[in-house]
Amino acid sequence: xxxxxxxxxxxxxxxxxxxxxxxxxxxxxxxxxxxxxxxxxxxxxxxxxxxxxxxxxxxxxxxxxxxxxxxxxxxxxxxxxxxxxxxxxxxxxxxxxxxxxxxxxxxxxxxxxxxxxxxxxxxxxxxxxxxxxxxxxxxxxxxxxxxxxxxxxxxxxxxxxxxxxxxxxxxxxxxxxxxxxxxxxxxxxxxxxxxxxxxxxxxxxxxxxxxxxxxxxxxxxxxxxxxxxxxxxxxxxxxxxxxxxxxxxxxxxxxxxxxxxx
Numbered sequence: 045x046x047x048x049x050x051x052x053x054x055x056x057x058x059x060x061x062x063x064x065x066x067x068x069x070x071x072x073x074x075x076x077x078x079x080x081x082x083x084x085x086x087x088x089x090x091x092x093x094x095x096x097x098x099x100x101x102x103x104x105x106x107x108x109x110x111x112x113x114x115x116x117x118x119x120x121x122x123x124x125x126x127x128x129x130x131x132x133x134x135x136x137x138x139x140x141x142x143x144x145x146x147x148x149x150x151x152x153x154x155x156x157x158x159x160x161x162x163x164x165x166x167x168x169x170x171x172x173x174x175x176x177x178x179x180x181x182x183x184x185x186x187x188x189x190x191x192x193x194x195x196x197x198x199x200x201x202x203x204x205x206x207x208x209x210x211x212x213x214x215x216x217x218x219x220x221x222x223x224x225x226x227x228x229x230x231x232x233x234x235x236x237x238x239x240x241x242x243x244x245x246x247x248x249x250x251x252x253x254x255x256x257x258x259x260x261x262x263x264x265x266x267x268x269x270x271x272x273x274x275x276x277x278x279x280x281x282x283x284x285x286x287x288x289x290x291x292x293x294x295x296x297x298x299x300x301x302x303x304x305x306x
Contacts, residue, residue: 061094061156061157061159062094062156062159062161063092063093063094063095063114063135063154063155063156063159063160063161064092064093064094064095064161064162065090065091065092065095065152065154065161065162065164066091066092066093066134066164067164068166069090069091069092069164069166070082070088070089070090070091070152070164070166071088071089071090071091072086072087072088072089072172072174072220072221073086073087073088073089073138073139073174073220073268074087074174074175074176074177074181074218074219074220074221075172075173075174075175075181075221075297075298075301076089076174076180076181077172077174077181077297077298080169080172080174080221080295081147081166081167081168081169081172082141082166082167082168082169082172082221083141083168083169083170083171083172083220083221083222083223084141084142084143084144084145084146084147084168084224085140085141085142085143085223085224085225085228085268086140086141086172086220086221086222086268086270087126087138087139087140087141087220087267087268087269088123088138088139088140088141089136089137089138089139090116090136090137090138090139090152090154091134091135091136092134092135092154092161092164093134093135094135094156095114095128095130095135095136095137095154095156095161096112096113096114096128096129096130096135096137096156097112097113097130097156097157098112098113098128098130099112099127099128099129099130100112100127100128101126101127102125102126102127105232105233105234105267106124106230106231106232106233106234106267107124107125107126107140107232107267108124108125108232109122109123109124109125109232110125111125111127111128112128113156113157114128114137114154114155114156115154115155116137116139116152116153116154116155117152117153117155118141118142118145118150118151118152119145119146119150119151121142121144121145121231122142122231123139123140123141123142123152123231124139124140124142124231124232124267125137125138125139126138126139126140126267126268137154140231140232140267140268141168141268142231143228143229143231144231145168146168147168147169147170148167148168149165149166149167149168150165150166150167150168151163151164151165151166152164152165152166169293169295170223170224170293171221171222171223171244171292171293171295172220172221172295173219173221173222173246173290173291173292173295173296173297174219174220174221174290174297175217175218175219175288175289175290175297175301176218176219176220176269177301178201181298181300181301182298182300182301183300183301183302184196184200184201184285184301184302184303185217185288185301185302185303186217186218187209187215187216187217187288187303188215188216188217188218189207189209189213189215190213190214190215191205192205193205193206193207194206195207195208195209195215195303195304195305196208196284196303196304197284197304200284200304206304207304207306208282208284208303208304208305208306209276209303209304209305209306210276210305210306211276211277211278211279211280211305212275212276212278213275213276214258214273214274214275214276215273215274215276215303216271216272216273216274217248217271217272217274217288217290218263218266218269218270218271218272219269219270219271219272219290219297220268220269220270221270222242222244222246222260222270222290222292223242223243223244223292223293224242224243224244225240225241225242225243225261225262226240226241226242226243226261227240229262232267233267234262234263234264234265234266234267235261235262235263235264236264236265239261240261240262241259241260241261242260242261242270244292244293245257245260246260246272246290246291246292247290247291247292248272248274248288248289248290248291249287249288249289249290249291249296250274250276250277250280250286250287250288250303250305251280251281251283251286251287251305252287253277253279253280254277255274255275255276255277256274256275256277257272257273257274258273258274258275259271259272259273260272260273272290276305280305281305282305282306283304283305284302284304285302285304286302286303286304286305287299287300287301287302288301288302288303289301
């Protein structure tokens, strides 16, 4: 699971004091898909200016609602924070959308060192499937082989064990936005205390071929992260960049996230 940690780190510094959330700046924290809503319990990324004075990442679970002097409220509910990142090119906050906010039009307010932003509206939906990848919404998926290696071309990432998956292999896919689960954990908590499955099992497509989903639920290690245990189907055309997609509730994730199949 070390791959997910690496993709959530940015750097920089912001200097002004009044935070501002960009219009359309609340996105699925895996896909960054502007065409989709975001989903209760999932990870989101908030983009804007002057959102953070420094870069800070959470170092314990449950996640706190204050990090680096930053607080986020969605419809008045504190959002647990995973990271705040200051950059001259625009700031980013990674947070969990609270489980207890309702689908529809919502409002987010970011407070930085006691100074609040103007409310910014965004849409919440029941589902918002997105697969974590190494390139922020595109490229190599966080798809993990049974031996802990990444299902990527051999040698694709220096220092990381990688090899393609093959038909019949079970891979773990890390995603977010798969909707309600069998029992709702507290906001900011991981699912290490219980096995929680998604109420609706998504369709997983590998190279356009439907794959068997043996488990769809919450990762026990990460807040707001879904884990899918999927069997690679026969009949997938081999390649280093085979599209990997999740379809759920009439929404399908991008075909620009890929994995390697031999």
